[in-house]
Amino acid sequence: MDSEAVPQSVGEAREVRVRLPYHLRHLARLDSEVVVRVAGPVTQRSVLDALEERYPVLEGTIRDHTSGRRRAYLRFFACEEDFSHEPPDDELPASVASGAEPFMVVGAMAGG
Amino acid sequence: MTAVRLLVGTRKGAFVLTSDSARKDWQIEGPYFGGWEVYHMVGSPADPDRVYAAPSMDWFGQVVQRSDDGGRTWEPVGNKFEYAGEVGTHPWYDGTPRPWEFTRVWHFEPSPDDPDTVYAGVQDAALFRTTDGGQSWQELDGLRTHATASGWNPGAGGLCLHTLLLDPRGNGRMFAGISAAGVFRSEDGGQNWTAANRGLLTDGIPDPDAEAGHCVHNLAMHPSRPDVLFMQKHWDVMRSDDGAEHWTEISGNLPTDFGFPIAVHAHEPETVYVVPITSDSLHYPPDGRLRVYRSRSGGREWEPLTDGLPQQDCYVNVLRDAMAVDTFDDCGVYFGTTGGQVYVSSDSGDSWTTAAHTLPSVLSVEVQTLA
Numbered sequence: 001m002d003s004e005a006v007p008q009s010v011g012e013a014r015e016v017r018v019r020l021p022y023h024l025r026h027l028a029r030l031d032s033e034v035v036v037r038v039a040g041p042v043t044q045r046s047v048l049d050a051l052e053e054r055y056p057v058l059e060g061t062i063r064d065h066t067s068g069r070r071r072a073y074l075r076f077f078a079c080e081e082d083f084s085h086e087p088p089d090d091e092l093p094a095s096v097a098s099g100a101e102p103f104m105v106v107g108a109m110a111g112g
Numbered sequence: 113m114t115a116v117r118l119l120v121g122t123r124k125g126a127f128v129l130t131s132d133s134a135r136k137d138w139q140i141e142g143p144y145f146g147g148w149e150v151y152h153m154v155g156s157p158a159d160p161d162r163v164y165a166a167p168s169m170d171w172f173g174q175v176v177q178r179s180d181d182g183g184r185t186w187e188p189v190g191n192k193f194e195y196a197g198e199v200g201t202h203p204w205y206d207g208t209p210r211p212w213e214f215t216r217v218w219h220f221e222p223s224p225d226d227p228d229t230v231y232a233g234v235q236d237a238a239l240f241r242t243t244d245g246g247q248s249w250q251e252l253d254g255l256r257t258h259a260t261a262s263g264w265n266p267g268a269g270g271l272c273l274h275t276l277l278l279d280p281r282g283n284g285r286m287f288a289g290i291s292a293a294g295v296f297r298s299e300d301g302g303q304n305w306t307a308a309n310r311g312l313l314t315d316g317i318p319d320p321d322a323e324a325g326h327c328v329h330n331l332a333m334h335p336s337r338p339d340v341l342f343m344q345k346h347w348d349v350m351r352s353d354d355g356a357e358h359w360t361e362i363s364g365n366l367p368t369d370f371g372f373p374i375a376v377h378a379h380e381p382e383t384v385y386v387v388p389i390t391s392d393s394l395h396y397p398p399d400g401r402l403r404v405y406r407s408r409s410g411g412r413e414w415e416p417l418t419d420g421l422p423q424q425d426c427y428v429n430v431l432r433d434a435m436a437v438d439t440f441d442d443c444g445v446y447f448g449t450t451g452g453q454v455y456v457s458s459d460s461g462d463s464w465t466t467a468a469h470t471l472p473s474v475l476s477v478e479v480q481t482l483a
Contacts, residue, residue, distance in 0.1 A: 004324055021171075022147075023147055023148070023169065023171070024172060024174055027172075027175065027188065038402075041265075055174070057188045059172055059191070059192070060173050060174070060191050060192060061172040061175065061191075062172075064173070065191075065193075065194060066214070067190045071169055071171065071173060072170075073171040074171060074172075079407045
């Protein structure tokens with residue numbers, strides 16, 4: 001990844017912006033993006049864990065309940081890069097951890 | 113005054129249709145869960161204000177929604193359907209073994225006397241139950257671990273448990289219908305199961321009267337005669353008089369015996385309804401004419417019901433959970449189409465009107481008689 005990841009100390013809470021697709025915003029009754037507090041390294045897993053802890057209704061809708069894997073028709077974008085296939089415990093860019101850029105959950109485009 | 117409520121699941125959300133006992137003028141509320149595929153929505157017989165809906169979407173998986181006010185407002189409840197114990201395999205389309213994987217809920221069957229208890233039939237075929245109003249779901253894994261299950265092939269629509277019937281005598285007997293696998297019967301509330309497909313014949317499979325491997329599409333039972341079952345199979349309309357020990361064909365003079373739903377009149381246990389569809393290759397009515405067929409003799413002799421239904425240029429389908437009957441003295445019959453129409457008969461099928469013309473493709477129709 002081009003974006004620089006910076007080490008983050010364990011226990012330090014970060015406020016991370018998360019942008020969700022329409023149907024998940026609607027399900028969680030959110031009007032816009034949400035800010036979640038992430039303790040420790042800011043990774044896909046830690047961000048989504050924090051999101052699901054705050055909005056349990058989203059459990060199973062982004063990651064499969066059983067396998068924990070990203071659902072096939074969703075993508076994870078940040079800083080104009082696609083992180084969908086990156087290991088879930090890799091740290092996200094510093095600008096996501098700082099709240100400057102959102103972590104985006106994006107639904108695959110489809111007609112019909 | 114609202115006397116009847118229709119719960120309509122569609123490919124783009126759910127709708128609630130209400131009317132008085134005349135069932136002529138309908139109010140439509142919705143869409144609820146707009147954009148989600150609602151395979152099924154059903155009310156509790158024990159508390160008509162308690163309604164469960166099963167919206168799912170390829171993008172976001174399954175959610176379960178619950179209403180405690182007859183469908184006006186909704187709250188999401190538990191959506192975790194985890195198979196119990198070791199997850200075995202079944203054959204995939206390419207013949208390779210594939211582990212069971214939850215995809216969606218096809219059907220909810222609420223307990224007749226407890227609004228918090230609901231059974232769920234799911235894909236890949238398995239039975240789940242909640243006893244806390246949908247907050248948590250536990251698998252009754254005796255069905256998925258049946259001796260024949262490792263050989264269940266998915267049909268084109270997936271390996272789905274789509275039909276559940278609970279014996280109203282409260283004796284623990286229940287029936288499950290699974291596409292391309294068949295009918296299974298439990299005598300102990302879903303813990304243990306036996307295949308119940310004797311008499312079914314399926315051309316094209318290596319063993320036409322195999323213990324399992326039959327594509328049941330839908331089952332129906334009249335509560336006053338729980339040992340009598342009716343079945344719309346992939347091909348063939350069938351009947352059992354002994355709790356699915358044996359099945360006999362009752363297709364009789366139907367123009368085609370392919371179809372999806374089957375229903376029984378609320379007050380006449382020998383009056384049965386089907387919607388013949390041209391074939392498994394042509395999922396629309398024969399000759400472009402939408403006809404419900406009714407038998408008043410428990411099968412074999414069928415009459416077409418056409419008054420008020422389109423008799424030319426009609427090429428919709430009627431899916432397995434998209435037909436229901438109410439319990440008024442003049443039994444109402446309802447069905448929804450893949451073209452988004454909901455048809456209503458308030459005279460046992462003699463004549464039909466349209467309650468909704470242009471909904472999304474209808475997946476399920478349930479009716480609640482409230483007065």
